[in-house]
Amino acid sequence: KRIAIFISGTGSNMEALLDACEEDGYPALPVLVLANKASAGGIEKAKARGIATSIVDHKTFGKDREAFERAIQAELEKHNVEFIALAGFMRVLTPWFIEKWEGKMINIHPSLLPSFPGLHTHQRAIDAKCRLAGCSVHFVTAGVDEGPIIGQAAVPIFPDDTAETLASRILITEHKLYPACLEAVLLGEDQTSYVQMNDDPDAP
Ligand code: GRF
Numbered sequence: 001k002r003i004a005i006f007i008s009g010t011g012s013n014m015e016a017l018l019d020a021c022e023e024d025g026y027p028a029l030p031v032l033v034l035a036n037k038a039s040a041g042g043i044e045k046a047k048a049r050g051i052a053t054s055i056v057d058h059k060t061f062g063k064d065r066e067a068f069e070r071a072i073q074a075e076l077e078k079h080n081v082e083f084i085a086l087a088g089f090m091r092v093l094t095p096w097f098i099e100k101w102e103g104k105m106i107n108i109h110p111s112l113l114p115s116f117p118g119l120h121t122h123q124r125a126i127d128a129k130c131r132l133a134g135c136s137v138h139f140v141t142a143g144v145d146e147g148p149i150i151g152q153a154a155v156p157i158f159p160d161d162t163a164e165t166l167a168s169r170i171l172i173t174e175h176k177l178y179p180a181c182l183e184a185v186l187l188g189e190d191q192t193s194y195v196q197m198n199d200d201p202d203a204p
Helices: 012-021 041-048 065-078 095-101 121-127 163-186
Strands: 002-007 029-035 053-055 083-086 105-109 132-139 149-156 195-198
Touching: 002 012, 002 041, 012 029, 012 041, 012 163, 029 041, 029 065, 041 053, 065 095, 083 163, 105 163, 121 132, 121 163, 132 163, 149 163, 163 195
Parallel strands: 002 029, 002 083, 029 053, 083 105, 149 195
Antiparallel strands: 105 132, 132 149
16 A cells, blocks of 8 residues: 655654565555655655655645645645555644545554543653553544544553653554554454554563
8 A cells, every 4th residue: 555654743653664664565655754844853764765755834824724735635646645644743634634534544642542632641641640551543533533443552651750751661662553553454454453562661
């Protein structure tokens, strides 16, 4: 499947997906990395790997979200993209765009959904005195962070954790969960066989 990866920042999840795509038999071909800002660190990483990149800066479209999304859609059609993986993409997409891609667009969120949708998930989990945190890969639907869950990985919270130490521990697990979930979806596995990980953060 010809996939596009959307980023806004460092793109560490993008890198994990691109690594997986290089494995024999992995069912995804990365044909585009798209960012909503030129400063996204992941763009240089994608270029270094010879992946086509595109910057569609939401700021140039002001309040017109649909115009921004039509520009994105044009890029996707130019590259004959068949599937979208959001990876640290920080723009909310409108129902117009989501309807076009429902079932063919997934996202990774750094919490065990439905707990802690939205931002600052690690601090909120610590503040709530949770014992487990983690990450979720889900289909993107009109509601933010609430589409059908494809896979999840649980990561322990330690007493001395800060949002930063917890985030970096979960990120390691995200990089394992996301490629596994993308593969499961592209192989068309039914929902029951989707991915469940209880990661030992100190595992190699
Ligand atoms: C990750 O925690 C991801 O779950 C969230 O954005 C963070 C940064 O991801 N969506 P990346 O390093 O840009 O892939």
